[in-house]
Amino acid sequence: MSDEKKRRVDRRPRKTDRRWYSPEERASAVRIVRESPGRTIRDIAADLGLKEDTLYAWVVRARKAQIDPDGSMSDAARRRIWELERENARLQRDLDFERKAKAFIRQISHRRNDSR
Template structure:
């Protein structure tokens, strides 16, 4: 397989895309751009970009300076956020079901 060369502008744009996308992963951005994740990782290291921690990642250690009380508060806030998302998704699903029933009744096959 031939080694591909990428323009400096493409490299800068790829690094900037990673920087500006919250929650982005190297694998996801690389896949979107059609490049190897190791290539993007090397460009990020060269640019001095801090890699995002994976959402839900299990590093085993709490964020810097976080005590047990702060961890509990952070986790409770996250649970509340996830419960709100679940409520929203459930209501959207119910709306789509009702719309599907309505439109199914409207068709005359």
């Protein structure tokens, strides 16, 4: 074998041992993601010793199963529900921000009134 061919072979990624996870382990990991709204999938995956992509795929699959358990909805309908959920989450964040901003303004207003 020539030196060039050896170099090409050496550059190939090596297969690693894959770990298989039971449905219970997957469900537990997805549950942790759902119950930890302030944490990223990356952080949770690192804590659990998983690859980020693996955990993300499990979360997406679980979300699809939750939206359409029997798989009878069209892709367009599932996509629409997904979009509405994202919009709902965004509106919820906006509302939380507005509440915090109002509380902050009230606090500043009280400080100004108390200093007079």
